[in-house]
Structure formats: structure tokens, C-alpha cells
Amino acid sequence: MTTRPTARSPRPSAVRRGPTVRRRAARTGQYLALLGYLVFLAFPLLWLVSTAFKPPRELASLHPGWIPDHPTLDNFRQAFDEQPLLRSAGNSLIASLAAAAITVVIATPMAYVMARHHRSPLSRAATGWIVVSQAFPFVLVIIPLFLVLKEVRLIDSLSGLIMVYVVWSLPFALWMLAGYARAVPRELEEAAAVDGASRLRTLISVTMPLLAPGIVATALFAFITAWNEFFFALVLLKSPQKQTMPVILTHFIGTEGVADLGPLAAASLLATLPSLVLFAVIQRRITSGTLAGAVKH
């Protein structure tokens, strides 16, 4: 498909790591690009952290520095004083835990069926729904949901929100879990069946343990999704004592857009920590287990 390079590159090793000038220039360019990426990615984050630890006087100064001269934890204390942070964190925790637990409990059996009978009309319909649900315009779903939940008096309640979160994380959960279920060798189940185990027994004592890491990863992912979610919580929860953390965070900004920067940054930092930690744990599984795998199939 290309001309033989008799003149230019005599040895293969020279092609791969020849220390030519051009090569070195390319490497420099690559490192510069990487640096630009790191700056673009890291600087807003560092600024958030820095703001969270700055005393009011430094925040008001005309030339705020990177590192606070007199770092303080006052912003965190003030954040808790200004808004019901603790309660909202509790609400978020309840909603996220419940959503994650319910999601995996109802998604695992279905994902298993999708993996084992993926030619059946049901599995095809489920796959289609998963794809379509990625394009769901929330407006079109939230208005009827709002009306329905209001009808059954589940508006302004965490239970209503949890129900919405479960359905909202289901497509991705099914996607992930079906991927894991496909990876469980079928012959292990067959061996158990030959040994006389019932299908349910096989499922519980053979398949589930092998699926466990996938189930944990999926649950954590559902947890993070719910913990970070804003739109549904904004629409469905009205009273401040029921609101979740992302909604409470927007109260710091106020209606006029004037914000107490220090406490705002401090509270934001606190709200990010749980999902950050969990995400670090499952990051590899998410990327390898989802889209890449999905496209390969």
C-alpha cells in the first residue's frame, strides 16, 4: 500500500526510536500539548480548592493569589451555618443508596436474561430502549412524571425521587451488567445443571458470585449518578428540608447571582468528594465495561 522505504529508514529500530531532530521536535510538541491539557483540566479545580480555604479578606482583595496567605476552615463552618448541608447530604445519601440498591436488584436478573437470550425479541426491545433512552429529552419525561407523581402524592418526597432515579439509571445499569453476564462462562452453569442444581440455585450459587464485581461496579455507578443528579431533584423537591445536595448548593448562589464565594466553594468541594472517591475506585471498569465493549459487540 506504500512504497518500500529503502533509502530513508534502513533499520526498523531507527523508525521506532531514531533520535532524529524531527522526532525530538515531535516529542516536545507532544509534551507541550500534554501540558496544555493538564493546565486546562487542573486549573479550575485548583482554583476551587484555593477559594475554599481563603479567608474573606483575601477573597475580596483585587489580586487573589493561588495559595491563601492565611488558609482557614471558616468557609466550611460557615457553609454548614448558612444552608442545611448536613441534612441535604443525608437526603442525597438516602436517595443515592436506595436508588443504587434497587437498580441493581431489579436490573441484574433482566441483564442476565439479556446476556443469555440476546436474540429474543425481549432482549432486542430492551437493547433498543437502552439506546433510545440515551436520547431522552428530560423535559418530555419530567412534565408527565411530575403530574403523575403529584397525583399519587409522591411529589416533594424522596421516595418519588428514588423511583425516578432507578428508572433513570436502569439503561446504563442493564448495559453494564449484561456485559458482565456475557463474560460468565456458560459451561459453569451447565456443569451445575448436570450436577442437578435447579436453575435458580445455579443462578444464586454459581452465576451471582461471578457477577459480584460487576454488580458492585454498577451499584457504585448508579450511586454516583444519583448523588450528582440535579434536574429531577430541582423539579420534584420543593421544601428545603427534603432537597438534595446539588439543589442546596444552588441556594448559595442566591437569586441575584451574588454568592458568598468561600462557603460556596467549600460546600462544592464537600459535595464532590464522595463521588470522586467512588469514581476513582470503579473508573477502569466503567470505561472498559461499557461503550467500548458495546461497540465491539
Add this chain to the structure above:
Amino acid sequence: MIPVTAASARSDQGSAPPPSAAPGKGPGRAASGHRAWFLVLPALIPILLLSVGPLLYGIVLAFTDSQAGRTDPTQWIGLLNFQDLLRDTLFWESFRIGLVWAVAVSVPQFLLALGLALLLNQNLRFRWLSRALAIVPWAMPEVVVGIMWRLVYHPDAGLLNETLGTHRDWLGSLSTALPAVVVVGIWARLPQVTVTLLAGLSNVPRELHEAAAMDGAGAWRRFRTVTWPAIRPIALAISALSFIWNVNSFALVYVLTGGGPGGRTRLPMLFAYEEAFRYGQFGYAAAMGCVLVAVVSILLAVHLVARLKGDDDA
């Protein structure tokens, strides 16, 4: 270990044989078919009740005059909402902003992410740091991303003004608000697209690359003939997804500007949200949702057709 079954298990990962391939005394097909329904119901019922149902209900609502706090019964009004939408200049303005936003975010985001993925696929130092950092914006709540960038753009205490020595109100002035918000949009999902493309790059056979290099193919040529064909499906999938995500954006811009100044950043979702939950116009907002779905579906169909065509060529 057991050649035959192992092979059948492996083929199951791809386009697998029908489930009847399970031999002998294994879980019988007829029985498992019945049990399958039982296993599927716990997920199926909520999906139908809380997702498919509301979606259909939403479409019906678009043809009614449903409003918040209405005492007399809701009326079927046919296409009236859609006729109103056609005449609503604010809606078209918001629609236009939404398209500009989605394109202005998705395209640079994809190109940047592709460059970065190729970069991070190289054997560079600090690669681990970039990969570690890449997950942070992904894990952050969108609300916090918005707040963080408000701090960066802040007229007095902001990082950007401090760095540039300016005193601009980036989010508050008519000319800079949309570009400023677009930068945040790119930042927020850049890692997601990058990491996905990186996963795609791991499928590129290294030997093929080396063979092409030995044949004297330059970097661009190797990218076109070896890398791109291998990551094309995943690239198309993630670009379509990110476009949809951006069309449906809400939290980021809600926190950054609330749609202002002067509606300059009022994305369609913000518009619909206000219409429904501030002014109580449920039917009208639902009609807006329908228009959005229709447009996104058409764009997606075009995208998919392009994809299928490309596969035929390959």
C-alpha cells in the same frame, strides 16, 4: 481447557448462536423462556410505568392545554401549541442557541479528545497524571462544575481576570456569555470522550501500526489507514452521544448564567423548564419537548445513515 465449550463461550461474546446451543441436560430453552419473563418483570414494570408511559403521556400532553393549578378540565387543543411555537420568536431564538451550543461544544470537544487520546496512547511521562485527572471532571456533579467555573469567570475574584489582568464580567456580558459557557461545556465532558476514544485505541492492532511504519507511512497516513478505521465505530458512537447530551444540557448552564444575560445562553431545556415549572404551561412545554425530540431524531438518523454507508465502503 475444554476446547469445544470454551469456543462456544467465546463466540457468545460476539454474535452468538441462539440459546438452543446449550447442550443436553442444560437449562432447557422452553423452561428458561418462561423463567426469563419472571426475571425480567422487576425491571420491565418500572420501565413501562416510569419511562415509556410518561414519554407517551408527554406526547399526548403536547396536544392539550394542560396548565399548573388549573381547575377546569384539560382540553384537547390539537396542533394549537405547535402553531404557537412556530410564532414564538423566543423559542426559535432558544432553539438556535441550543444548536449553536451543541455544535460549538461537541465538535471541538471531539477533536480535542481525539488528539488527547492519541497523545495519551503514546508512551509519555506524566501520562498517569493526565489519566488520573481525566476522571475528575467526569465524577464531579454538574452543579459543582458550574459553580467552579463561576469562580474562574468571577469579575472580581476570578482566576481568568487575574491571569489576563482584565476586569470583565465574562458570564454577564452579551458578547462573551455564550463563548464562556461553551468552554465550560467542552471542559465538562472532555474526559468522557477522551477516555472512550482511548478505549477504542486499545483495539488498534500494534503490529499493523508497526508494519505501516516500516513501510514508511507517515503519522497522518498511519492514522488514516490504520487507526481511524479501527476506532471509527466508537468515534461515531461517542460523537452522537455527546451531541445528544449537549442538546439536553441543563444543570451546567442553569448554574452558570441561568440562561442570561438577556437570554443569550437560554438553552432549549432551560426555556422548557421555565415554561413548565415557572409559568405552569405544561402542554406548551411538552410540545417544545416533542419538537426537540423530532429534531434530535432526524439528526441522529442522518448520523446513522452516514455510519452505515461508511461500513459499506469499508
